[in-house]
Amino acid sequence: MKKSIGDNEIPEGWSFEQGLELVKKAGYDGIELWLGDVPWFQMSTTDAQVQELRRKVENAGLVVSNVSTGLHWKYSLSARDPNIREEGIRIVRRQIETAKMLGTDAILVVAGLVTAEVPYNEVYPRTVEAMKTLAPDAASAGIRIGCENCCSEQKFLMGPREFLLFLKDVNEPSVGIHLDVGNIHDDGFAEQWIEMLGPHITRIHLKDVMKKRGRCGDSVYTNIFLGDNNWKAIRAALSKVGYDGWLVAEMERRYHYAKDQQFFDTAAAMDRLIANRV
Amino acid sequence: MPISRRGFLGRAAGASVAGVAVAAGLGSLLAETPATRSSCLLVDPGPDCPLRESATGYEAALSSSNVVFQRTTLQSLTPARAIILPAAGVTDEKSQAILREHLENGSVILYESAASFLGPEEFGFHKRFIRSVFGLSLLDPVRLWDSADSRKQSPYVDYHWPIVTKVRDFSRMVPVDPGDGETIAWFGDLPVAARRRIGKGTLVYLGSPLGPHFLSADREASHWLRAFCAAS
Numbered sequence: 001m002k003k004s005i006g007d008n009e010i011p012e013g014w015s016f017e018q019g020l021e022l023v024k025k026a027g028y029d030g031i032e033l034w035l036g037d038v039p040w041f042q043m044s045t046t047d048a049q050v051q052e053l054r055r056k057v058e059n060a061g062l063v064v065s066n067v068s069t070g071l072h073w074k075y076s077l078s079a080r081d082p083n084i085r086e087e088g089i090r091i092v093r094r095q096i097e098t099a100k101m102l103g104t105d106a107i108l109v110v111a112g113l114v115t116a117e118v119p120y121n122e123v124y125p126r127t128v129e130a131m132k133t134l135a136p137d138a139a140s141a142g143i144r145i146g147c148e149n150c151c152s153e154q155k156f157l158m159g160p161r162e163f164l165l166f167l168k169d170v171n172e173p174s175v176g177i178h179l180d181v182g183n184i185h186d187d188g189f190a191e192q193w194i195e196m197l198g199p200h201i202t203r204i205h206l207k208d209v210m211k212k213r214g215r216c217g218d219s220v221y222t223n224i225f226l227g228d229n230n231w232k233a234i235r236a237a238l239s240k241v242g243y244d245g246w247l248v249a250e251m252e253r254r255y256h257y258a259k260d261q262q263f264f265d266t267a268a269a270m271d272r273l274i275a276n277r278v
Numbered sequence: 279m280p281i282s283r284r285g286f287l288g289r290a291a292g293a294s295v296a297g298v299a300v301a302a303g304l305g306s307l308l309a310e311t312p313a314t315r316s317s318c319l320l321v322d323p324g325p326d327c328p329l330r331e332s333a334t335g336y337e338a339a340l341s342s343s344n345v346v347f348q349r350t351t352l353q354s355l356t357p358a359r360a361i362i363l364p365a366a367g368v369t370d371e372k373s374q375a376i377l378r379e380h381l382e383n384g385s386v387i388l389y390e391s392a393a394s395f396l397g398p399e400e401f402g403f404h405k406r407f408i409r410s411v412f413g414l415s416l417l418d419p420v421r422l423w424d425s426a427d428s429r430k431q432s433p434y435v436d437y438h439w440p441i442v443t444k445v446r447d448f449s450r451m452v453p454v455d456p457g458d459g460e461t462i463a464w465f466g467d468l469p470v471a472a473r474r475r476i477g478k479g480t481l482v483y484l485g486s487p488l489g490p491h492f493l494s495a496d497r498e499a500s501h502w503l504r505a506f507c508a509a510s
Binding site: 080081082116117118119121122124125126 | 328329330331395422423428429433446448449490491493494495496
């Protein structure tokens with residue numbers, strides 16, 4: 001397995017080049033690029049500028065592990081307004097294009113968003129339809145779309161069996177799950193998600209979660225090994241399903257001081273997980 | 279102009295006799311119909327429709343309800359007992375005349391408005407058309423989920439005709455003053471659907487889209503459509 005971390009973790013005020021240097025120095029193999037979440041990679045970023053990003057990544061001795069985005073929280077693929085859905089589709093298509101340009105084969109999409117306004121039974125068919133619409137684009141570009149399990153925030157596809165049924169309804173090999181082992185909170189067990197969805201996993205986000213904390217007030221997320229995930233079980237499940245792909249750190253809780261130190265500490269934790277020394 | 283529930287009840291009492299007469303006179307779409315007159319026509323809203331999924335929803339719901347229907351376009355409408363226009367928006371003058379003619383000749387037209395998804399200029403055009411051809415007054419579209427208090431409201435539209443039921447809102451709606459017709463659905467205190475006799479026919483105007491709910495297997499929405507077909 002290889003280690004990666006998001007470019008949205010690069011401390012504020014640092015340049016992309018400074019961030020790449022830090023990522024390499026901390027021992028990562030790759031970097032996850034977040035479309036729309038960082039100044040250097042926006043929807044308005046041209047193809048030439050994307051190629052330049054790739055050159056910088058490779059010059060730093062890294063590769064791009066995947067292209068993610070948080071834009072679908074605003075431009076949901078399951079919105080009632082067709083104009084918003086259209087923009088959501090346009091974002092995924094740009095992710096696919098840029099992923100190909102950046103030399104990676106996976107993107108992360110927050111697919112479907114249940115709210116008080118837009119109920120589950122509307123979100124489900126629209127999301128299936130959106131994935132069926134996008135799957136041929138992804139397949140022809142050699143890209144896999146990983147729908148992330150943001151269970152608590154999305155209120156959608158809350159369990160592993162539900163997620164599996166969704167993927168079966170989509171029924172496209174180019175659509176799978178970008179599994180975040182920190183997003184399962186108190187509603188399940190990450191190792192069971194890995195086991196049930198193994199062949200469908202495109203990438204894995206790593207972070208830890210403090211269960212039973214709720215979401216009122218402070219974040220439930222924390223650094224790897226500090227929370228309540230069963231990391232021995234997670235590591236064993238990864239072996240069981242034969243996952244040998246990218247592990248991508250997503251540290252939602254940032255250090256208050258010595259911000260670069262989080263990159264080193266996280267990389268060290270990931271090394272121990274990969275080496276099965278938990 | 280807001281319409282109070284008390285005002286609605288007064289108008290409904292006056293209009294109910296006409297409504298019953300229509301339902302009784304036209305029979306049911308679910309029954310066999312003469313070959314010269316289609317039972318139900320589903321009008322394709324065209325590529326510029328702001329809410330195409332609504333048309334898809336009606337087609338799915340009619341099919342699953344075993345309603346005999348044909349797909350058509352507004353320009354090629356033939357005589358029919360019921361004509362359904364899903365997600366209707368801007369309508370040109372020629373089409374307006376066609377609709378009026380079908381109403382005069384006794385059709386029941388279900389006109390589902392997608393006008394709340396139009397821009398201000400297009401909505402103004404839609405509003406004038408509805409007023410001049412159908413005699414209904416539209417209020418400005420309402421966005422139901424934009425306020426801080428929206429989470430405290432009930433998300434359901436209350437239908438009183440052809441059955442009493444609740445169907446979810448669709449985020450935006452166009453309140454409608456029925457004039458001498460009848461309000462058939464409310465969202466809170468907002469009248470959002472109307473029924474009015476025009477010539478020998480009847481217009482049913484829906485200010486809150488129903489079509490998308492058919493795709494999400496909303497049972498009550500489907501019951502409403504079946505009841506509409508049965509009453510037509």
